């Protein structure tokens with residue numbers, strides 16, 4: 252037996268490691284965890300009786316400055332629950348009013364936006380689109396994944412199952428059957444279709460490109476781009492100023508402060 256045959260023989264014996272490795276990588280991926288988390292929350296929320304609760308997923312809403320995406324809107328006779336899911340691991344530190352929360356994994360800590368603040372925008376958007384009293388809109392943040400709160404969790408921030416418990420404690424009927432049905436219809440009406448979202452995103456992109464172009468300062472004399480230059484001599488030596496890029500054809504200069 253030569254070495255080549257040995258190697259091939261060995262490889263054949265461990266061929267299954269390749270698909271196994273691929274599967275493990277997939278399961279560990281952020282994407283998979285994200286899908287899994289969403290799925291878990293969908294499962295949890297779907298357990299509520301359909302006669303009283305209706306789950307509307309992936310709701311993209313129009314806002315003044317573009318769009319905003321809500322993971323889950325749960326419409327019920329007891330109010331509307333605006334659910335934001337957070338798929339995180341490690342230790343979490345945060346309070347209701349803090350602007351930023353902290354995630355700590357071993358010694359590494361990073362900041363992220365307080366999800367309650369993030370979700371408040373969703374609540375306000377729904378409030379204005381549906382023109383209903385904000386008292387009937389409830390913000391819920393559900394943490395999925397292996398995270399542990401090291402500070403007291405605000406009452407509407409929960410781990411997976413706790414979300415269900417939090418929602419169920421609202422048991423006063425605030426919407427009639429007819430109102431409940433019409434709210435479901437209205438949310439489906441105001442929720443943006445994929446094509447519309449694409450259009451809005453495109454418009455925003457164009458706006459950003461135009462804004463970036465406007466930052467370019469044109470020469471007031473010839474229209475060429477103005478560039479920052481530095482005085483090489485004289486009493487202003489080292490001082491920066493706007494100079495026309497068409498120099499020496501155009502000798503326009505401008506004070507930098509005048510911008």
Ligand SMILES: [Zn+2]
Nearest residue numbers: 470473495501
């Ligand atoms: Zn010029």
